[in-house]
Amino acid sequence: MPSETRSFAIQGRSDVVVAGSQGRRFAVRHGLDVRRATELAIVVSELASNIVKHGVRGEIRLIWSPETPPHGEIAVEAHDVGPPIHDLQLAMTDGYDDRGPIDPALILRRGGLGTGLGAIARLADRLEVREEAGGKVLTARFLLR
Amino acid sequence: MSESEDPHVVVTSERLQSVIEALSYASVDEFESCLSLLERSGELRDEFSELETAFSIFVRELGEAKSELNRTLAQQEAINRELEAKLETIEVQQAAIRELSTPIIEVWASVLCLPVVGIVDSQRSAEMTETLLETIVSKQARMAIVDITGIDVMDTKTADHFIKMARAVRLLGAECIISGINPGIAQTLTHIGVDLTGIRTLRSLRDALQLYLRETEQLVVHQHSQLARKLSSET
Numbered sequence: 001m002p003s004e005t006r007s008f009a010i011q012g013r014s015d016v017v018v019a020g021s022q023g024r025r026f027a028v029r030h031g032l033d034v035r036r037a038t039e040l041a042i043v044v045s046e047l048a049s050n051i052v053k054h055g056v057r058g059e060i061r062l063i064w065s066p067e068t069p070p071h072g073e074i075a076v077e078a079h080d081v082g083p084p085i086h087d088l089q090l091a092m093t094d095g096y097d098d099r100g101p102i103d104p105a106l107i108l109r110r111g112g113l114g115t116g117l118g119a120i121a122r123l124a125d126r127l128e129v130r131e132e133a134g135g136k137v138l139t140a141r142f143l144l145r
Numbered sequence: 146m147s148e149s150e151d152p153h154v155v156v157t158s159e160r161l162q163s164v165i166e167a168l169s170y171a172s173v174d175e176f177e178s179c180l181s182l183l184e185r186s187g188e189l190r191d192e193f194s195e196l197e198t199a200f201s202i203f204v205r206e207l208g209e210a211k212s213e214l215n216r217t218l219a220q221q222e223a224i225n226r227e228l229e230a231k232l233e234t235i236e237v238q239q240a241a242i243r244e245l246s247t248p249i250i251e252v253w254a255s256v257l258c259l260p261v262v263g264i265v266d267s268q269r270s271a272e273m274t275e276t277l278l279e280t281i282v283s284k285q286a287r288m289a290i291v292d293i294t295g296i297d298v299m300d301t302k303t304a305d306h307f308i309k310m311a312r313a314v315r316l317l318g319a320e321c322i323i324s325g326i327n328p329g330i331a332q333t334l335t336h337i338g339v340d341l342t343g344i345r346t347l348r349s350l351r352d353a354l355q356l357y358l359r360e361t362e363q364l365v366v367h368q369h370s371q372l373a374r375k376l377s378s379e380t
Contacts, residue, residue: 014239017246020264035329038264038298045266053268094302115267119300 003065004030010051010058010080019060020045027074030064031144039123040074043140046116047078050138054082058135071144076124081135088129094118156193164197167204176208247276255287256357258350262295270303274310281319289314290353294325301337304330311344320345324353 006026008019023044027037044060051058058080066072085091091098094115121127124140163182170179183201246269252258259277281289291311299307307323314321324347326334334341347353 012239014242016266016268017242017263020266024264035298041264042266042298042300042303045264045269049266049268115300115302115306119267119302123300 003063003067005064006062008048008060010048010060013052016045016048016052019048023060023062023076026062026064027142030074031072032074032142036142040076040142043120043123043142044076046120047076047138047140050116051078051080051082054080056080056082058082068143073125073144074142076140076142078138078140079132079135084131084136085129088117092117092121154192160189160193164200167200171204171207174211176204176211179204180208247273249276249280251284251286252290252354253357255285256290256354257281257284257286257288258290258292260292260295260350265296265299265303267300267303267306270306270310274306274313277310278313278317281314281317286319288320288322288357290322290324290350290357292324292350292353293330294327294349297327297329299330299333301333304333305337305339308334308339308341308344315343322347322353322356324348324350 006022008015008022010016010019020041024037024041027040028034032040044062048060051060058078061075061077061079063075063077064072065075086098088098090096090100095102117127120138120140125143126139126141128139128141130137130139163185167179167182170176170182180201183197183204246263248260250258250260257277257280259273261273265273277289277291280286291307293307311321311323322345326346326348345356347356
């Protein structure tokens with residue numbers, strides 16, 4: 001079976017909403033149950049929000065690969081041309097960004113709780129980060145069961 | 146040497162002048178005037194008239210190319226205008242999407258309702274808190290009902306933040322009711338061990354409104370009975 005890829009350019013908040021809802025549809029179409037599809041949509045949403053917040057501009061790619069053992073997977077890739085993540089381990093800690101703890105008083109101004117990466121790690125089966133020329137790629141994988 | 150092999154061409158300065166004038170017309174895109182000048186002076190048949198003919202062919206082609214270019218440019222401009230109009234529409238829709246993501250409705254006097262549908266990520270959760278708290282203050286609301294019937298999954302931290310939002314509402318002197326919690330969210334909340342004391346949760350928005358009405362009615366009845374007692378003690 002051939003794989004399928006869909007891409008969404010992320011430039012503003014409304015692109016985040018669109019990518020999230022499209023992600024959910026994509027996931028349901030390729031066999032995730034509604035609950036997991038919604039979890040995937042949240043992950044898409046968190047990744048896209050991060051692109052808007054830190055990444056200057058970027059793209060979300062949804063990739064369905066039926067050949068991946070054991071039963072195929074759906075990968076959510078977030079490509080951006082932003083700065084690298086300074087400290088991934090730190091960034092994945094809830095209430096932290098990649099440089100340290102987030103002052104609760106600044107949550108509204110920075111536009112988030114600092115729990116996005118943590119959420120992605122919790123909801124996806126795997127999370128990978130790799131640097132690319134001029135940017136980075138975060139990949140969250142959802143295995144089909 | 147015969148006359149035809151004479152290397153010199155004799156041209157009157159008038160003809161030369163006319164070619165120069167023709168060229169100056171061409172330089173300001175007046176191709177018609179340019180051509181008529183060249184053709185008028187091309188009545189004589191000599192070597193110079195060949196040059197004039199070559200010039201007029203060149204100018205005609207230039208004129209055609211230029212008008213073709215202008216046509217294309219005009220088309221492009223029309224396309225650009227259309228595109229700009231579309232971009233404007235997109236911007237308006239983007240604003241609408243942003244607004245729709247946290248609609249706060251005053252469903253009853255001093256009762257606000259925030260229906261949450263779609264996908265809730267950490268950023269949206271932070272935005273909702275901000276908007277809800279600000280609206281409670283600006284509308285002097287006494288109760289906020291956050292209805293999450295439309296949500297089946299939330300990340301644990303986001304769910305935790307929702308509960309914190311409810312506490313923040315109480316700090317502002319209003320009451321916060323969370324209605325429409327579905328089994329999935331209920332499991333998420335208990336799984337992370339969120340302390341739900343002091344936070345009212347009801348099955349539906351309808352139950353939440355009924356509760357409010359019942360309580361305010363009791364308050365009114367209570368006030369009435371106090372007033373009645375006061376009046377009876379005075380008489």
